[in-house]
Amino acid sequence: MFNTKSSNTPDTSKGMQSPSPFSSSASSPREDSPTTSASPSFGGYKPNMDLTSNSIKPSVISEEVVLTGNIKTPGALHIEGTVIGDLEVTSLVIGPTGTLQGNVNCSALNIRGKFKGASTCKELTISSSAQIDAKITYEEITLQRGAGLRGELHAANYVE
Amino acid sequence: MNETEQNSGNIVIGNDVTVKGVLHVPNRAIVNGAVDGEITAKELVVGQTGRIVGHAKTERADIYGQINQTLDVSQSLILRSTGKIVGVIQYTEIEIEKGGLVEGKLTQQQSAPAPAPPPPVVVSAPEPKDSSADEEI
Numbered sequence: 001m002f003n004t005k006s007s008n009t010p011d012t013s014k015g016m017q018s019p020s021p022f023s024s025s026a027s028s029p030r031e032d033s034p035t036t037s038a039s040p041s042f043g044g045y046k047p048n049m050d051l052t053s054n055s056i057k058p059s060v061i062s063e064e065v066v067l068t069g070n071i072k073t074p075g076a077l078h079i080e081g082t083v084i085g086d087l088e089v090t091s092l093v094i095g096p097t098g099t100l101q102g103n104v105n106c107s108a109l110n111i112r113g114k115f116k117g118a119s120t121c122k123e124l125t126i127s128s129s130a131q132i133d134a135k136i137t138y139e140e141i142t143l144q145r146g147a148g149l150r151g152e153l154h155a156a157n158y159v160e
Numbered sequence: 161m162n163e164t165e166q167n168s169g170n171i172v173i174g175n176d177v178t179v180k181g182v183l184h185v186p187n188r189a190i191v192n193g194a195v196d197g198e199i200t201a202k203e204l205v206v207g208q209t210g211r212i213v214g215h216a217k218t219e220r221a222d223i224y225g226q227i228n229q230t231l232d233v234s235q236s237l238i239l240r241s242t243g244k245i246v247g248v249i250q251y252t253e254i255e256i257e258k259g260g261l262v263e264g265k266l267t268q269q270q271s272a273p274a275p276a277p278p279p280p281v282v283v284s285a286p287e288p289k290d291s292s293a294d295e296e297i
Contacts, residue, residue: 126256143256145236153262158246 063097070102079113092121096129109138111147120156171201175209189218191225208242223260234269 056075061067065081076091079098087100091108094100098113109121111130124138128146137154169186173179177193185201191210204218210225217232223243231237232250239245241259249266256262 140258141256141260141262142258143254145238145253145255147254148268149254149266150268152265155261155263158261158263 058091061098094130109136122156169202173210206243 056073058076058078059071059073060078061081061083063080066084067081068084070086070088071077071083072088074090076093077087077089078093078095079100080095081097082099082101084101086103086105088105090106091110092104092106093110094113094115096112100113100115100117102117104117104119104121106119106121108123108125109119110125110127111132112127113130115130115132115134118135120137122139124136124141126132126141126143126147126149128144130144130147130149132147132149133151135152135154137156139156141153141155143149170188170190171183171185172190173193173195175192178196179193180196182197183189183195183199183201185199187201188203188205189199189201190205190207191199191212192207193210195210195212195216196214198215198217199212200217202219204216204221204223206212206221206223206225206227208224211228212226213228215230215232216227219233219235221231221233221237222240223238223245224240225242226244227247229247230250231245231247233254234252236253237249237251237255239254239256239260239262241257243257244261244263246261246263248264249262250269251266252269254266254268
């Protein structure tokens with residue numbers, strides 16, 4: 001009886017143990033694989049993965065939000081509201097309803113709304129809905145027809 | 161623009177040609193050489209090898225080359241990817257292609273002289289749309 005029980009208990013424990021490490025070992029790649037494969041498998045929609053060099057989610061200042069202060073982030077910032085302050089970001093988008101008043105230091109700057117102040121950026125994109133009164137130092141510029149731009153433009157790589 | 165208009169009042173400044181002075185061009189000026197001075201034209205095209213140093217005034221500008229000092233465009237300015245403008249720019253409507261270089265001040269004029277949108281076409285003959293308009297009223 002004891003033998004059978006003792007022989008049974010290790011059997012069950014083995015039976016219990018053998019699937020559990022298998023399931024845990026199987027589940028851990030399963031958990032990893034969706035996270036790695038899920039982000040590209042969103043179909044056409046990639047949530048701002050291209051905008052940032054790192055995969056930090058973009059911060060959004062929504063419509064009708066008024067923020068006074070400075071922002072510093074290694075990721076992306078999307079302004080649809082109003083921001084008064086200095087920014088240090090990797091990628092900045094001023095949306096069509098967005099307003100920014102201040103100084104910006106960033107890599108990619110996309111302006112569709114209003115911007116007043118100064119900026120140093122690498123890639124500058126100004127869309128047709130933009131209204132800008134600023135001093136901007138850029139490396140590469142694209143300006144769509146219809147945009148209003150007053151102020152100064154300086155090319156970082158310009159040599160007299 | 162009819163043919164006689166197209167064929168009169170134009171100037172083409174070829175490659176390696178240097179012009180110094182004041183130019184008044186009633187129609188189109190195509191600059192592939194160098195202009196040192198003042199140029200006024202209805203339409204100004206600066207080719208890739210073109211270069212203007214001085215004051216350029218035009219209604220429409222298409223810039224593939226270089227302009228130094230001042231550019232005054234009363235209608236539309238297009239700066240192409242090879243274009244380079246250094247100085248003061250006055251414009252009403254501007255477009256800059258990727259690669260174009262601007263170094264200097266920009267001022268936007270009022271777009272008042274821009275052509276007004278065409279008036280709605282008055283249809284004398286009654287149309288089925290009129291009934292829907294009546295319903296809305």
